[in-house]
Amino acid sequence: MSMIDYDELIAGFKTLLKDNNLKFTTQRELILRALYENEGHFTPEDIYNIIKRENPRLNIGIATVYRTLGLLEESGMVNSISFDAKGKKYELGLKKHHDHLVCIRCGRLIEFFDETIEKRQEEIAAQHGFKMLDHSMTIDGICSKCQ
Amino acid sequence: MSMIDYDELIAGFKTLLKDNNLKFTTQRELILRALYENEGHFTPEDIYNIIKRENPRLNIGIATVYRTLGLLEESGMVNSISFDAKGKKYELGLKKHHDHLVCIRCGRLIEFFDETIEKRQEEIAAQHGFKMLDHSMTIDGICSKCQ
DNA sequence: GTTAGTGCAAATCGTTTGCACGGTT
DNA sequence: AACCGTGCAAACGATTTGCACTAAC
Numbered sequence A, B: 001m002s003m004i005d006y007d008e009l010i011a012g013f014k015t016l017l018k019d020n021n022l023k024f025t026t027q028r029e030l031i032l033r034a035l036y037e038n039e040g041h042f043t044p045e046d047i048y049n050i051i052k053r054e055n056p057r058l059n060i061g062i063a064t065v066y067r068t069l070g071l072l073e074e075s076g077m078v079n080s081i082s083f084d085a086k087g088k089k090y091e092l093g094l095k096k097h098h099d100h101l102v103c104i105r106c107g108r109l110i111e112f113f114d115e116t117i118e119k120r121q122e123e124i125a126a127q128h129g130f131k132m133l134d135h136s137m138t139i140d141g142i143c144s145k146c147q
Numbered sequence C: 001g002t003t004a005g006t007g008c009a010a011a012t013c014g015t016t017t018g019c020a021c022g023g024t025t
Numbered sequence D: 001a002a003c004c005g006t007g008c009a010a011a012c013g014a015t016t017t018g019c020a021c022t023a024a025c
Helices: A006-019 A026-037 A044-054 A062-074 A115-127 B006-019 B026-037 B044-054 B062-074 B115-127
Strands: A078-083 A087-092 A099-103 A109-112 A131-142 B078-082 B088-092 B099-103 B109-112 B131-142
Touching: A006 A026, A026 A044, A026 A062, A026 A087, A044 A062, A044 A087, A062 A078, A062 A087, A115 A131, A115 B115, A115 B131, A131 B115, B006 B026, B026 B044, B026 B062, B026 B088, B044 B062, B044 B088, B062 B078, B062 B088, B115 B131
Parallel strands: A099 A131, B099 B131
Antiparallel strands: A078 A087, A099 A109, A131 B131, B078 B088, B099 B109
């Protein structure tokens, strides 16, 4: 699903770190890799668990996951969506733009892309003299399984 | 600002409560009134403070505010917006649904409503077997004045 | 009188922070 | 060697829950 390969991703990460006088650590790589290798949206705890499961010898702390995700988000390498007052989920920012359907019962998250909506958004921005830079849309509801 | 008057609002609330075998209490009325009398978006704590300020003799608990806001939101009488993982803000659901254009320079906020987008959202939800309950859309950009 | 609602305090959940130690540069 | 990053546990802020008591029906 991803358009760039892992080495390229890591190279970009290393550049980002170097540019900010930050260090390239095992933990940071594992967090980025977990996002690369798993498709979907993950809470910090999800990522923490993936890393612990796949690296039983490594004693990673959840605080490190939070710190690194914050860093990655700030730099634009990952995106997040927030749920009510319930926390955030993260995904690698490699994919084409899309919006989300969220099930308020089970938290299931479905991506969609709709050309009509994208186009209307641009028109609306233009109508109001806005230069559109970003946009987000979320549909909350109850998924087929939970109804 | 509101389109229906207070008595009407309370009457609707009482009907809602009766239909669900729930009781009409002083606390519940005060919470709804706080939202009615104050325009804007409020955290549960904001509402708690408003009520305490205006009713010093009443010992309302914040848990009651949370419980009532949950009830009101579920029934559609109030809407909420969430901020990151930082909590929710509530507003009385009397205004027509709208989305927002936000200027990232000056913070200007413009409301808009677009029939085409509304319709497509419903279609998309239906396509995925979702029962749509709510949706939100925000366009970030630079407004005409700031360009 | 029955049932639901309340305030309170404790519990919970996601997240952040202080600190001494360990790894990267 | 200098400095940043880490794990850990404690701290935190928002929200929820258990419970004995009170109010609405």
